[in-house]
Amino acid sequence: MELNKVYLGDCIEIMKELPSNSIDLVFADPPFNIGLKYDNYNDKRNYKEYFDWSKKWIIEAFRILKKEGSIYIAIGDEFAAEINIILKQTGFYYRNWIIWYYSFGQNQRKKFNRVHTHILYFTKNKEKFVFNSKSIRIPSARQLIYNDKRANPIGKIPDDVWEFSRICGNFKERLGNHPCQMPESLLERIIKTSSNENDIVLDPFGGTGTTASVAKKIERDYITMDISKNYCDLIKKRISGQISEIKRNSYQKGGDAGRESSKMLQFKINPIELFVK
């Protein structure tokens, strides 16, 4: 199978085409089974069907990962515990349960607003894996706030709660009408941490192609795929730099499908960006 290509089809079937122990990093942002509106995927399956399907693709991801490879899975509250168990049962080793925190969650009427997604970080080997701490360090409170001489001048490894803005409908980074495009900054942290230049990064659920796009920018090889031809076409355009064409073709007046509330479009400035970085 060729590297740096976008494949159309079911991720389990496509991953089956890959040799065992061939991929350095898997990032997966599967449908969360919460009834989002995708192009041609039904995001509302019964519990057992979704659970069994998750098992199948995670087992395939385990097989194709190199012995020292890593996997990150983004998942909602509804199935985070189940995916965590599947990862452990498959043979992966737990490293972090990361919380991606964002503003502009969906407003709720009879419960607290949800402003996070889980990112489960596991490795195939318990001790040997890539963790490029120097590439992802951030300024510490000792440096920024306390001006403490004991502060490590190269900063600190980020905590396990990550604050990155979601890609709202009116953001410059936003492409097309896919219901859940991830921010490039988040993917950049993951790829820089757990792969080196020229390593192979695979995303089984390409969507708008965030993983492939970042991988290319920071000189990793990628393999990505989606079950929707429209999304595959979008990814190809994004990767080849035809971004303005994507926006022109797919912008729809009135906001977005899926996760986002139209209320958020009233804001001109993303509040997170006021105090992050």
Ligand SMILES: C[S@@+](CC[C@H](N)C(=O)[O-])C[C@H]1O[C@@H](n2cnc3c(N)ncnc32)[C@H](O)[C@@H]1O
């Ligand atoms: C949550 S989205 C991924 C979004 C992506 N992380 C991004 O930044 O754009 C999940 C994607 O998985 C795709 N999908 C669903 N079932 C699939 C399958 N069996 N094989 C491949 N892709 C699938 C959907 O079409 C959807 O685009």
